[in-house]
Amino acid sequence: MQKTKTYEEINLKLKSGKAVILTAEEVAKMALECSPEDILEKVDVVTTATFGAMCSSGAIINFGHASPPIRMEKIRLNGVPCYEGLAAVDSYIGATACDPDNPSYGGAHVIQDLLEGKDVLLEAWGKGTDCYPRKHIRTKINISTINEFTLFNPRNAYQNYNVAVNSTKKMIHTYMGTLLPNLRNATYSTSGELSPLLNDPGFRTIGLGTRIFLGGTQGFVVWPGTQFNTSKPKNEYGIPVSNSATIAVMGNLKEMSPEYLQAAYYDKYGVSLFVGIGIPIPILDVEMARRVSVNNSQIETSVLDYGTEGTPKLGQVTYSELQSGTIKIGGQKIRTAPVSSLSKARKIAGELKKWLQNGDFEITKPVQMFPKNTSLKSLKETEADND
Amino acid sequence: MIKKRFILNFPPDSGDKPFSYHLVKDYDIRINILKAEVYPGKRGSLLLELQGKKDNIEKGVEYLNKQNIICESLDKRIHFKEEKCIDCGNCTAVCFAGSLTMNRDSWKLEFDKEKCVVCELCIPACPLHLFEIDFR
Numbered sequence: 001m002q003k004t005k006t007y008e009e010i011n012l013k014l015k016s017g018k019a020v021i022l023t024a025e026e027v028a029k030m031a032l033e034c035s036p037e038d039i040l041e042k043v044d045v046v047t048t049a050t051f052g053a054m055c056s057s058g059a060i061i062n063f064g065h066a067s068p069p070i071r072m073e074k075i076r077l078n079g080v081p082c083y084e085g086l087a088a089v090d091s092y093i094g095a096t097a098c099d100p101d102n103p104s105y106g107g108a109h110v111i112q113d114l115l116e117g118k119d120v121l122l123e124a125w126g127k128g129t130d131c132y133p134r135k136h137i138r139t140k141i142n143i144s145t146i147n148e149f150t151l152f153n154p155r156n157a158y159q160n161y162n163v164a165v166n167s168t169k170k171m172i173h174t175y176m177g178t179l180l181p182n183l184r185n186a187t188y189s190t191s192g193e194l195s196p197l198l199n200d201p202g203f204r205t206i207g208l209g210t211r212i213f214l215g216g217t218q219g220f221v222v223w224p225g226t227q228f229n230t231s232k233p234k235n236e237y238g239i240p241v242s243n244s245a246t247i248a249v250m251g252n253l254k255e256m257s258p259e260y261l262q263a264a265y266y267d268k269y270g271v272s273l274f275v276g277i278g279i280p281i282p283i284l285d286v287e288m289a290r291r292v293s294v295n296n297s298q299i300e301t302s303v304l305d306y307g308t309e310g311t312p313k314l315g316q317v318t319y320s321e322l323q324s325g326t327i328k329i330g331g332q333k334i335r336t337a338p339v340s341s342l343s344k345a346r347k348i349a350g351e352l353k354k355w356l357q358n359g360d361f362e363i364t365k366p367v368q369m370f371p372k373n374t375s376l377k378s379l380k381e382t383e384a385d386n387d
Numbered sequence: 388m389i390k391k392r393f394i395l396n397f398p399p400d401s402g403d404k405p406f407s408y409h410l411v412k413d414y415d416i417r418i419n420i421l422k423a424e425v426y427p428g429k430r431g432s433l434l435l436e437l438q439g440k441k442d443n444i445e446k447g448v449e450y451l452n453k454q455n456i457i458c459e460s461l462d463k464r465i466h467f468k469e470e471k472c473i474d475c476g477n478c479t480a481v482c483f484a485g486s487l488t489m490n491r492d493s494w495k496l497e498f499d500k501e502k503c504v505v506c507e508l509c510i511p512a513c514p515l516h517l518f519e520i521d522f523r
């Protein structure tokens with residue numbers, strides 16, 4: 001029996017239509033009856049996916065030069081501020097950016113409007129220079145008038161995430177949704193056994209240059225995500241039991257589909273962007289076969305009290321429990337609700353499987369692997385805070 | 388037979404009148420209590436669904452008004468733009484009436500209108516703002 005497979009061998013099989021591709025949910029089910037050795041022999045690639053709100057997202061836009069030209073030093077798109085420190089007509093619009101007077105419409109909505117082909121009002125100001133004499137411009141743009149339109153998300157697809165509850169007497173509004181008082185609900189956000197980074201917890205196949213499904217087209221993992229943390233406590237299956245590593249991703253927004261990117265506004269919190277990400281995991285050896293075999297009863301996460309300062313941990317639960325609809329914390333039964341879409345994640349895993357089956361999608365060996373043993377610093381304050 | 392929803396507001400001194408007995412016996416109205424917030428000695432409110440003949444319900448409401456119970460007809464219904472829903476589940480987190488739930492096989496949102504008590508918590512909870520109140 002073959003002990004290992006190479007990327008080249010798997011790609012040849014994909015090209016000839018002979019590769020066997022399963023989703024991570026399908027392989028988790030298969031693993032209840034098959035050994036990792038069997039899985040290595042029978043399966044070539046496993047597709048994973050997630051569709052959740054990812055705040056650290058945004059788009060690079062090049063507007064093109066007007067005549068006479070302007071060096072844009074203050075930029076607004078439908079009133080939303082964009083970054084102005086990138087040459088004359090390059091900009092970056094962050095998903096969470098917004099005009100404080102109109103907090104429910106932000107950068108994510110601008111990205112979505114452009115993606116849907118709508119006109120967006122660009123207004124920009126400059127001081128006027130010898131080579132860029134113009135001081136003001138106000139014009140409508142849309143996806144076909146701009147040059148590059150590139151999704152670049154510095155921190156996406158968290159490897160696991162906390163469950164949020166609220167032990168206080170007041171309802172609170174968070175990026176994990178509305179948390180009712182007295183532990184009356186609990187929200188969780190990853191797609192469990194289908195989640196990309198939970199199927200390759202040691203980053204053996206995901207690294208710099210990994211080709212992925214991003215927003216409905218092919219994109220890439222371009223760097224470790226910000227707050228990339230590999231030193232969080234892990235359980236007996238090697239899976240971190242709270243939010244740990246992340247990835248930075250990039251792709252051509254002009255090829256993406258509004259079906260897999262969705263702007264969101266959380267009342268009393270702010271704007272975010274739902275991003276659809278799918279990552280194919282090649283089954284290179286028994287170790288990878290074992291990794292993709294994990295199921296929801298083996299993936300655990302921490303329950304944190306978002307109502308109390310320092311978000312203390314109240315317990316630890318599995319995704320089987322979370323998906324069953326109730327968890328138990330300190331003897332109290334708490335109703336659970338997801339805040340990311342498992343049905344969309346399944347659709348993405350299925351779509352990626354189709355691309356692979358049709359030979360439209362090549363798997364890539366990372367150009368460079370991600371660092372190990374990273375941890376996080378918090379922000380130390382050196383000045384007296386007079387607020 | 389019609390069904391109508393009402394919010395009943397009780398002044399502090401009317402908490403123990405057997406109004407439901409009269410509605411059932413004198414006006415042949417079926418009562419379904421959807422939500423109750425009755426604080427002894429203080430104001431209280433009830434969200435009710437009354438089912439019966441149209442003129443009987445009208446007479447029943449008249450009777451309640453005479454008892455000093457303020458009876459506000461609730462022609463509000465929650466409605467959501469289903470075609471835009473991404474099945475994220477945020478609204479199910481706040482719907483303690485069990486009207487909004489996730490189907491545990493398909494993980495698609497299910498909306499059982501009958502269970503809705505019009506608490507309106509889902510309106511701000513949906514990050515896509517798909518819920519609206521219909522006034523009918």
Ligand code: SF4
Pocket residue numbers: 465481482483484485486487502503504505506507508509510
């Ligand atoms: S109004 Fe309240 S009860 Fe009705 S669906 Fe919304 S959250 Fe549920």
Ligand code: SF4
Pocket residue numbers: 467471472473474475476477478479496512513514515516517
């Ligand atoms: S919160 Fe909105 S988008 Fe999410 S499941 Fe409910 S209705 Fe659908």
